[in-house]
Amino acid sequence: MRKLIVxxxxxxxxxxxxxxxxxxxxxxxxxxxxxLDVMISGLGGSVVGDFDLDVGFNPAALTLxxxxxxxxxxxxxxxxxxxxxxxxxxxxxxxxxxVSTLPAASLAAIQTGPFSLATLEFTVGxxxxxxxxxxxxxxxxxxxxGFPLPVDALETATITGPTGxxxxxxxxxxxxxxxxxxxGLWRARGKTPHP
Amino acid sequence: xxxxxxxxxLCGLVVLAMLPTSGCFESHVLGREVVEGTTSGxxxxxxxxxxxxxxxxGKCVAGYKLGDQGVVSxxxxxxxxxxxxxxxxxxxxxxxxxxxNITGTFDGGSGNTGNLIVYPKLSFVPVDDIRTISAxxxxxxxxxxxxxxxxxxxxxxxxxxxxxxxxxxxxxxxxVKAMFTGKVKAPFGQKxxxxxxxxxxxxxxxxxxxxxxxxxxxxxxxxxxxxAGLGCNHQPYFYNREGQVCDQDNDHDVDTADINLIxxxxxxxxxxxxxxDINADGWINAxxxxxCTLQCTRPRCAL
Numbered sequence: 001m002r003k004l005i006v007x008x009x010x011x012x013x014x015x016x017x018x019x020x021x022x023x024x025x026x027x028x029x030x031x032x033x034x035x036l037d038v039m040i041s042g043l044g045g046s047v048v049g050d051f052d053l054d055v056g057f058n059p060a061a062l063t064l065x066x067x068x069x070x071x072x073x074x075x076x077x078x079x080x081x082x083x084x085x086x087x088x089x090x091x092x093x094x095x096x097x098x099v100s101t102l103p104a105a106s107l108a109a110i111q112t113g114p115f116s117l118a119t120l121e122f123t124v125g126x127x128x129x130x131x132x133x134x135x136x137x138x139x140x141x142x143x144x145x146g147f148p149l150p151v152d153a154l155e156t157a158t159i160t161g162p163t164g165x166x167x168x169x170x171x172x173x174x175x176x177x178x179x180x181x182x183x184g185l186w187r188a189r190g191k192t193p194h195p
Numbered sequence: 196x197x198x199x200x201x202x203x204x205l206c207g208l209v210v211l212a213m214l215p216t217s218g219c220f221e222s223h224v225l226g227r228e229v230v231e232g233t234t235s236g237x238x239x240x241x242x243x244x245x246x247x248x249x250x251x252x253g254k255c256v257a258g259y260k261l262g263d264q265g266v267v268s269x270x271x272x273x274x275x276x277x278x279x280x281x282x283x284x285x286x287x288x289x290x291x292x293x294x295x296n297i298t299g300t301f302d303g304g305s306g307n308t309g310n311l312i313v314y315p316k317l318s319f320v321p322v323d324d325i326r327t328i329s330a331x332x333x334x335x336x337x338x339x340x341x342x343x344x345x346x347x348x349x350x351x352x353x354x355x356x357x358x359x360x361x362x363x364x365x366x367x368x369x370x371v372k373a374m375f376t377g378k379v380k381a382p383f384g385q386k387x388x389x390x391x392x393x394x395x396x397x398x399x400x401x402x403x404x405x406x407x408x409x410x411x412x413x414x415x416x417x418x419x420x421x422x423a424g425l426g427c428n429h430q431p432y433f434y435n436r437e438g439q440v441c442d443q444d445n446d447h448d449v450d451t452a453d454i455n456l457i458x459x460x461x462x463x464x465x466x467x468x469x470x471x472d473i474n475a476d477g478w479i480n481a482x483x484x485x486x487c488t489l490q491c492t493r494p495r496c497a498l
Contacts, residue, residue: 050485052461079495082451082488084458084481097461099454099481101488101496139462139480146474146485 016150018042019053019135021157022116029162033065034122036133036157038096041114047107047144048073051117052084052097056136059092062159065121072115073100073107085118093136094120104144127161224261226416228369228407230362237294237369237407238357239416257284257392259375259426261418268375268392268426274382274434284347285340287320287328287389289372289399290358292335297358299339303350311354312466314338318456320376321388321445323432326397328374328389334399338389340378342467369407372399379434386438387468395427440473441487448492457484 022037038055040048050073057064067085074080080102086095096118100107120133134156141149226239259266290297299311317336320328330336339356341347360369374396376389394402403419441449443456457471457479465472465479473483488496 049488050481052481079451079497082454082458082484082496084461084484097458097481099458099484099488101491101494103489140482142482142485145489146482148476148482 016042016152017046017048017141018153018155019117019138019151020153020155021133023157024155025158025160027160027162028124028127030124030126032124034062034124034159036120036122037070037116038118038120038135039114040117042152043111043149046149047104047111048100048117048141048149049104049107049144049146050097050099050140050142052139052141053095053117053135054089054137054139055094055096055120055133057092057094057122057133058131061125061127061131061161062122062133063125064088064094065123067094067096067118067120069096069098069118070116072111072117073098074102074110095139097139107144122159124159124161127159130158130160133157133159224405224416224418225413226405226407227410227413229411230365230409233361233363234359235362235369236357236359237371238355238413239371239407240353240355240413254429255377257375257377257426259393259422261422264418264420264422266393266422266426268395268430270377270390270392270395270427270430270432272379272390272432272434285338285376285378285389287374287376287391288337288339289330289334289374289402290337291360291369292316292330292333293360293362294335294337294358295360297337297356299354299356301341301345301355302353303345307346307350309342309345311356312338312340312342312468314340314466314469316460317470318459319444321386321438322390322397323379323388323434324436325433327445328391328397328399331399336399340468368409371405371407372402373405374399374402379432381434381438383434383436384438385440386442387470388432388434388438390430390432392427393422394425395430396425439490440470441490443470449487449490449496450492450498451496452498454484454487454491454496457487 018041020039022039026034028034038053069076069083069085076083081098081100084097084099089095135154138151141151143149224239224241226237228235228237253272255270255272257268297313297315299313300308301311302308315335315337317338318330320336320338322328328336374391375393376391379388379390381388391397396402405416408414408416436447439449441453443453458481460471461480463479465477469479471479471483473486
């Protein structure tokens with residue numbers, strides 16, 4: 001069972017983080033490689049000391065080629081941060097988790113403005129129309145001392161294939177529209193006064 | 196203004212005069228195991244009356260009756276602190292590592308019912324300043340305890356425990372090991388310790404095995420013989436160091452190994468007092484790990 005810490009902050013003036021992707025929209029061709037950064041912003045004066053996120057995507061349209069947690073919580077290779085990412089936990093579900101070992105003051109020096117939590121690499125498959133990449137679960141997001149950081153927005157990335165997002169009404173809709181038009185004409189004809 | 200201190204002193208004297216006596220008195224232990232497809236489910240039920248006491252540093256005595264065997268276990272608690280300790284009767288189980296959905300209930304009658312506190316998937320259980328109970332290969336440790344609100348003096352309880360595990364093939368009857376322990380709130384720090392009382396060992400390899408009977412109905416579980424000689428004989432336990440809650444493996448430091456133990460069970464609900472729920476918010480997650488990385492003994496939580 002996952003813990004969803006997403007908290008909608010309704011209190012005026014309270015600062016809450018936004019999780020998003022950069023780029024937020026990208027046009028691709030089958031076989032292309034797409035890089036997406038998982039970004040965090042809107043922290044105000046807070047820093048991020050840990051995070052544990054699940055990223056969801058359509059495995060029929062995208063294949064995860066790799067992911068690299070960022071170094072904004074400390075350089076992982078030298079132990080400034082610990083990488084607990086589980087990777088793919090199910091088709092279309094990627095877990096990324098990092099816990100910093102740096103003090104909050106050091107994190108404040110690294111984390112200036114919006115920053116990347118991780119970089120994802122996808123290979124585009126047979127994509128018609130568009131597909132979304134989204135944060136499906138925020139299992140944990142902690143500040144410099146481990147207190148939960150509220151999240152007020154989870155933004156998606158839209159990956160659009162060569163045909164683009166074309167809205168095609170379903171056959172049933174056409175039939176319904178024609179039936180409605182026919183019924184309207186019939187009624188209008190019936191109300192016409194006969195000479 | 197002057198009545199408060201006098202009352203406190205009187206309580207202190209009463210506590211000092213008490214001989215800390217504790218223990219479970221079990222009349223029967225029933226159990227069953229059912230294997231359905233790839234799932235093995237086990238259930239254990241038993242009656243027990245529990246005595247509990249609070250004690251300052253000093254002698255402790257626990258009496259047990261398992262089937263027709265009576266056992267008295269004695270220990271000596273050593274501490275330079277004069278803070279109040281609580282001595283209750285949790286049970287530490289060693290179960291297969293894959294056992295999940297571990298739940299327990301208690302029923303003391305008169306509406307005194309509820310869920311047992313369960314701390315599953317533990318690798319280590321702290322005993323005192325110098326000793327730790329470790330899970331064997333392919334095993335997990337589980338602490339079972341009554342919630343603080345449950346009365347323990349003179350109440351006869353019915354306990355029920357169940358767990359499940361996925362099995363690829365029939366693994367044979369599930370083997371369970373159980374250990375009665377005390378519960379000591381250390382005078383220094385916030386850590387809770389579990390000194391073994393029966394059997395008086397920190398090595399689960401030396402604890403007799405209970406075999407779960409394969410049956411659709413509850414069957415008596417055969418208790419090991421010779422338990423009378425397994426109680427503690429004035430076993431000393433020591434509580435002078437500051438117990439750090441982040442020191443999960445009880446090796447007197449906080450390092451990556453401790454962080455790993457928290458993250459190994461992350462994103463799970465935690466019962467009150469779970470040693471891995473560092474911030475006590477009812478969940479074990481990366482925020483608990485973060486609290487502990489700030490308490491690491493060495494830079495970058497080095498081992």
